[in-house]
Every structure is written in C-alpha cells, then in structure tokens.
Amino acid sequence: MVFFNNIISLIFGLSVLILQIQFGELAPSIKNAVLESSCINAVNPGYISSGCPVSPDGYNFGWHFVLPDISNAFVSINCQFSKAGTVTKMISEPCGMHAYCYTPTADTLLGCTANVSGTDTKFTLSDVCMPPNPCLDNNGDCDINAACSQDQFTGVRLCTCKTGFTNTGTTSNVICTDSCQVQNGGCDSNAVCSHDGTTGAVKCRCKTGYTDTDATANVVCTDSCKINNGGCSGNSICTHDSTTYAAICTCKNGYKNTGSSSNVICTDNCLTNNGGCDVNAICTHNTTVDVIECVCRIGYTNTGSYSNVTCTQSCQVDNGGCGPNADCSHDAVTNGVKCICKIGYVNTGSSSNVNCTDSCTINNGGCDASAICTHNADTHAAECSCKTGYVNAGFTSNVVCTDACEIDNGGCEINAMCSRDAATGALKCTCKTGYTSTGSGSNVTCMDNCRINNGGCGATSFCSHDATTNAIICTCKTGFKNTGTGSNVICTDGCLVNNGGCEVHALCSHNAVTNATECKCKTGYTNIGCICNPHCMESCLVNNGDCDMNAVCSHDTTTYAVQCTCKPGYTNTGTNAKAICTGKKEN
Incomplete structure (x- = not known):
C-alpha cells in the first residue's frame, strides 16, 4: 500500500511539473513544507468537522490540512500515523490550498511533510472528520434502558445498558434487563438485590441471619452464626429463628441465661x-455434652450414682482401695488417699499403686538365710528365729544364725563329730571313727572301741587304731595268724595254718613264754638248719643217725625213732638207747 501511494504521489508530482512547464512556471517554485509542530500528536476524533470529501478508499476518518496562502497549493503529501503508518494519498478540494488524507480508524498523527507549489514552508491541521452520530435519532434505536454512544475509533453505534441494568441480549442486539432479575444482580445467594436511589446501581444487602464478611464492596453473605458465634457468648449456641431466620442465642447445657431474651448472658x-x-464434689462440665457433672474431690469417692453423686471419704469405702494389709489415710496437702502397709508387710508395688506383701515372703523378711521369718503374735512385726541346728550369735534385734556345730562342737564330746539331720536340721553327735557311743538316745558318750569287747577283735588279737583314720585295727597275737580277709580279722593258731610255716618233717608248737610258733624236727629227723629255721633231714642220713660207726641206722616202725643196730660181727656193749658196737678181737 505504501509503495502504491508513493507511485501515485510521484505521478501527481510529475503532472504538476508538466503543467508548470506548459504554463511557463519554473521548477524552483516547488517547496518542501512541514506540519506545524503544535499539530503533531493530534488525534482523531479531535477537532471534529461536519464533513469531508468522500474518501476514495471508503474511510470515515479524514484529516484536513491547510496552507496559509491561497496562492499556494499542495503538490504531494507524506504523513505518518500511529496505526495506519505512512499515508501519501490526498484529495485537494475545493482548491489546492486544502489537502485531505484518510485513515481506516481513529488514529494519532505523528508528523507530516508536503511538496508545495508556492512560497509556504509550513501548513497546519485544520480539523478532522468523523462519521455522523447515529445516537441523534431515536436514541440510536438502543433499548430504552440503554445509553447510545458512538465508537470514537470506528464511528459505529454503541448501546450500553444503564447502571442497574444488564444486557441479556447480544453485543449487536442489546436488551437491558433489571440486573436484580439476572442472577440476583450478582449478589450472594443469601443477599437481597436492590438499586441505589440516586445512581440506580445494584445494591446487595445480606438477608436476616447473614453477615457481610467481605471488607470490599463485594458483599459476601455468611451465616451469622459462623461469624463470632453470631455475637453470642462463648457459652451459648447460635441458631436461627424459624420464622425470621434472625440469629438467636441459647445457653449451652450447664449454663443459665442471667440476662434477657435480647441480651443473653x-x-x-x-x-x-x-x-x-455435693459439698465434697467439684462442679464441672462434661466435655462431650457440656452438662453439669459432679466429680468428688480428691480423697472422696462417689457412693451414689452418676446422676446423684454422693461423696464419701475414700478411706471409708473399701479401705480406700488400699487392700486388707494396708492402712488408709489422707495426704495432709492434697488429701489424696495414702496407703501404708501394716506392720509385718512391705510395699512391693509403687508409691501410687501400693501392694502390701507379707514381709516374710520378701527376702525372708530380712532374716538370716539360716533363720525362719515369723510374725509377732501381738504386733505382727517380722521376727527372725534360727532354724533347728543353728544358734543366734547376734542379738534379739539382729539375729545372726551360726551353725551350732561351730560353737563348742554343738555340745558333742571331744571324741564325737557334730552334724545336722538332713531332714530336720537337728544336731547330731556321731562318735568319731574308732569310738562307739555307750550312752543312750541323744546322750552320746564316745568310748574307745578297743575298750569295748576288744574292739570286736576277738580274744586272740590285739585292738589298736589306724594312725591316719583312727579306725579299729585288729592284729593277731603272737602265735596266731589272720585267716580272714580285709577288715574281717580271724586269728587262728599259727600251727594250724601251713604247719605254722614249719616244713613237713617238723612239728609246730608254741614258745611257753612268747607263744611264738616253734618248729622242731619230728622223731627220726635231724635239724641241719638253724634253730629259727629248722631243716629236717632223716636222721640216719645225718652222721648215721648218731649211731656207732659200726652200727646200722634204721627207724622204729611205730615211732620212727632212730634205731642203732650193730653190724654183724659187732656186739652192743652199750645200752638200747645208746648202742656201742664192739667188734670181735682178732687172734
């Protein structure tokens, strides 16, 4: 578009130049002119004129520029706008000193330059043009409760509902309805919609029983009972009147209105x-239902019912819960129940849960391990008594039980040992080894066993004691030999045992003084050993039986005594007992 406008201006400028040449006007009469600075940043709508020439592009917003001198004329123009940008297209009517430029919408003029035929170097903005105001005829056909206006940028009609009314139609077909009839005028559902008597603006006012909790003009209606309990005191309940729905205050259970119906206290x-x-109870409130609740003071117990509390001193009710072996009393400061174990009992629980146990069952009542704990018949205090077989080596108040056998051998004699019966623990005196009690029952008298029936050794033995154990030792007397075994000594005549150790050809006998066994060779035998150990040989073999050398030795068939019989040729010149054999004399 800018390029096209520049081409148009160039063609227009060339046409003017050709005319100037045709009519003899020189090119140097074309001047550069600028817009007066006071006109820069002018806006449309601004200085509104009733009419401008029709825009070749059908635009409704015109900008009317004027040169000071009627003899001067616009040749071309170049204007800068905030929205439309560069505009070079212009219309000159009714003469060359006027120039009209157009923009599609209202705009802001940023600056303008022009080529001028003449001497003027400045030009000014005379006025601006807008479309006719449609609101001048029948309120622009807007709703009766709407205000008609013209858009300053597009020039079109605008219908805007008056304060207190809301468009329930469309943008192009505005229908203005009382705002209070449209979603309660935007008011809270618990508010009443009305209009300001002066401005007609919507006014929202909370219904009875509700309170505006918004600090701004935007009314937010909240149940008054939810705001500071509806103004009711902390001990009352806020509810609503069933007819008016106004907040009403009702005292909670356990509280009483001491004010009035309108000022509940x-x-x-x-x-x-x-x-x-009860005078010994504390009045409180049940935290669940908040009704009056009577709770007995410390040291008192309810002997009534939940609804009819009767407070009785706790020690008078089941001994205050102390148990049968404790005394119930009250703390001097708190009046709480104190359970103190009776004499002879000890607390095996805690300070708050006393459990009284028989002292004798706890560490034997503090008695010695060898003592028996019992109770005093009068005071029931724990008493310690030494068990059977023990004696008190301490005091009445501090019994120390010592084994009675450790004190004066338990009363047993010197040759007895003190011990205790395994079942009863009673003292027992038992004669030591080598001694026998000659007393009776518990009166043990220990006598050396060797003095009693020779210690059981028998008449042919001696009774003595083992050097280590003192046990009885039976030793056979001289001339006797033990033919028993072990501790069962049987003393037999030594000559009856293996011939008293004598050889077979000897006779065993006893020494008349010592009774020791003696061996003597039998008749017909001769001792070739010694006296203490005879060795008997047939006498005839020893020195010819002591017979004469000329005799023959033989034995008596009955007695086996040696018989000497002179050899032939010899004559016994002796006796029968002692033969002397004498030979014949040779002639």
Whole structure:
C-alpha cells in the first residue's frame, strides 16, 4: 500500500511539473513544507468537522490540512500515523490550498511533510472528520434502558445498558434487563438485590441471619452464626429463628441465661450453689455434652450414682482401695488417699499403686538365710528365729544364725563329730571313727572301741587304731595268724595254718613264754638248719643217725625213732638207747 501511494504521489508530482512547464512556471517554485509542530500528536476524533470529501478508499476518518496562502497549493503529501503508518494519498478540494488524507480508524498523527507549489514552508491541521452520530435519532434505536454512544475509533453505534441494568441480549442486539432479575444482580445467594436511589446501581444487602464478611464492596453473605458465634457468648449456641431466620442465642447445657431474651448472658451453673453438687464434689462440665457433672474431690469417692453423686471419704469405702494389709489415710496437702502397709508387710508395688506383701515372703523378711521369718503374735512385726541346728550369735534385734556345730562342737564330746539331720536340721553327735557311743538316745558318750569287747577283735588279737583314720585295727597275737580277709580279722593258731610255716618233717608248737610258733624236727629227723629255721633231714642220713660207726641206722616202725643196730660181727656193749658196737678181737 505504501509503495502504491508513493507511485501515485510521484505521478501527481510529475503532472504538476508538466503543467508548470506548459504554463511557463519554473521548477524552483516547488517547496518542501512541514506540519506545524503544535499539530503533531493530534488525534482523531479531535477537532471534529461536519464533513469531508468522500474518501476514495471508503474511510470515515479524514484529516484536513491547510496552507496559509491561497496562492499556494499542495503538490504531494507524506504523513505518518500511529496505526495506519505512512499515508501519501490526498484529495485537494475545493482548491489546492486544502489537502485531505484518510485513515481506516481513529488514529494519532505523528508528523507530516508536503511538496508545495508556492512560497509556504509550513501548513497546519485544520480539523478532522468523523462519521455522523447515529445516537441523534431515536436514541440510536438502543433499548430504552440503554445509553447510545458512538465508537470514537470506528464511528459505529454503541448501546450500553444503564447502571442497574444488564444486557441479556447480544453485543449487536442489546436488551437491558433489571440486573436484580439476572442472577440476583450478582449478589450472594443469601443477599437481597436492590438499586441505589440516586445512581440506580445494584445494591446487595445480606438477608436476616447473614453477615457481610467481605471488607470490599463485594458483599459476601455468611451465616451469622459462623461469624463470632453470631455475637453470642462463648457459652451459648447460635441458631436461627424459624420464622425470621434472625440469629438467636441459647445457653449451652450447664449454663443459665442471667440476662434477657435480647441480651443473653450465659452464666456457669457451677457458680450457683456449686451446681447442686455435693459439698465434697467439684462442679464441672462434661466435655462431650457440656452438662453439669459432679466429680468428688480428691480423697472422696462417689457412693451414689452418676446422676446423684454422693461423696464419701475414700478411706471409708473399701479401705480406700488400699487392700486388707494396708492402712488408709489422707495426704495432709492434697488429701489424696495414702496407703501404708501394716506392720509385718512391705510395699512391693509403687508409691501410687501400693501392694502390701507379707514381709516374710520378701527376702525372708530380712532374716538370716539360716533363720525362719515369723510374725509377732501381738504386733505382727517380722521376727527372725534360727532354724533347728543353728544358734543366734547376734542379738534379739539382729539375729545372726551360726551353725551350732561351730560353737563348742554343738555340745558333742571331744571324741564325737557334730552334724545336722538332713531332714530336720537337728544336731547330731556321731562318735568319731574308732569310738562307739555307750550312752543312750541323744546322750552320746564316745568310748574307745578297743575298750569295748576288744574292739570286736576277738580274744586272740590285739585292738589298736589306724594312725591316719583312727579306725579299729585288729592284729593277731603272737602265735596266731589272720585267716580272714580285709577288715574281717580271724586269728587262728599259727600251727594250724601251713604247719605254722614249719616244713613237713617238723612239728609246730608254741614258745611257753612268747607263744611264738616253734618248729622242731619230728622223731627220726635231724635239724641241719638253724634253730629259727629248722631243716629236717632223716636222721640216719645225718652222721648215721648218731649211731656207732659200726652200727646200722634204721627207724622204729611205730615211732620212727632212730634205731642203732650193730653190724654183724659187732656186739652192743652199750645200752638200747645208746648202742656201742664192739667188734670181735682178732687172734
């Protein structure tokens, strides 16, 4: 478009130049003119004129430029606009000193230059042109409740609903309806829509029972009971009147209206006669239903019912819950129940949950491990008594039980050992090894066993004691030999045991003084050993039985005694017992 306009201006300029040449006018009379600076940034609509020549492009907004001197004429023009950009097309009517340029819409003139035939170097903006105002005839055919206006940029008719009315038609067919009839005028659903008596603007006013909670002009209606409890006190409930829906205040359970119906003042029932509670009860409110609730003070127990509380001193009710082995009392400061175990009992629970247990069942009541814990018949205090077999080596108040056997051998004699019965623990005196009790029952008298029936050793043995164990040792007397086994000593005549150790050809006998066994060769035998250990050989083999050398030794068939019989040729000149064999004399 700009290029086309430039071509038109060039053609127009050439045409003027040709005319000037034809009529003898010289080219130097063409001047450059500029728009007066005061006209720059002029707007359309601005200085409105009743009419402009018809735009060749059908535009409604015209710009009328004028030269100061009627003898001057516009040859070409170049104008700059904010929206339309560069415009060079112009119309000169009724003479050359006038120039009209057109823009499609209202615009802002940024500057203009022109080629002028003549001497003028400046020109001015005379006025601007707009389409005719359609609102001058029958309110522009707008709705009776609408205001008619002309768009300053397009020149078209605009129908705008008056304040308090809303277009329920379209943009091109405006129908103005009372705004209060259209979505309650934009008011909250809990508001009443009306109009300002002066401006007709919509006014929103919250209905009874609702409160405007928006700080701006935009009314937001909220249930008044939800705003600061509807102005009711904290101990009342906000509700609505079933007819007017106005907020009404009703005291909660446990509270009473001490004001009036229009000025409800809810006072805690507990402040009046302790809410009807027992003198030893505290008046409170149930947190769930908020009704009066009577709770017995510390140290008191309800012996009535939930609805009829009767507070009785707790120690008078089931011993305050202390149990049968505790004494119930009250704390001097808090009056709370205190359970203190009775004498002979100890608390095995905690300070708040006392559990009284028989002291004797806890660490044996503090008694020695060898003592028995019992209770005093009068005071029931724990008492310690040494078990059977033990004696108190301490004091009455501090019993120390010591094994009775460790004190003076438990009363047993020196040759007895003190011990305790495995079942009863009673002391027992038992004679030591090598001793026997000659007493009776519990009166043990220990005597050396060797003094009692020779310690059981028998008449042919000696009774003695083992050097280590002191046990009885039976030792056979001289001339006797033990033919028993182990500890069962049987003393037999030594000559009866293996011939008293004598060889077979010897006779065993006893020494008349010592009773020791003695071996003597039998008749017919001779000892070729020693006296202490005889070795018996047939006598005839030893020195010819002591017979004469000229005798023959033999034995008596009955006694086996040696018999000496002189050899032949020899005559016994001795005796029968001692033969002396004498030979014949040679002549």
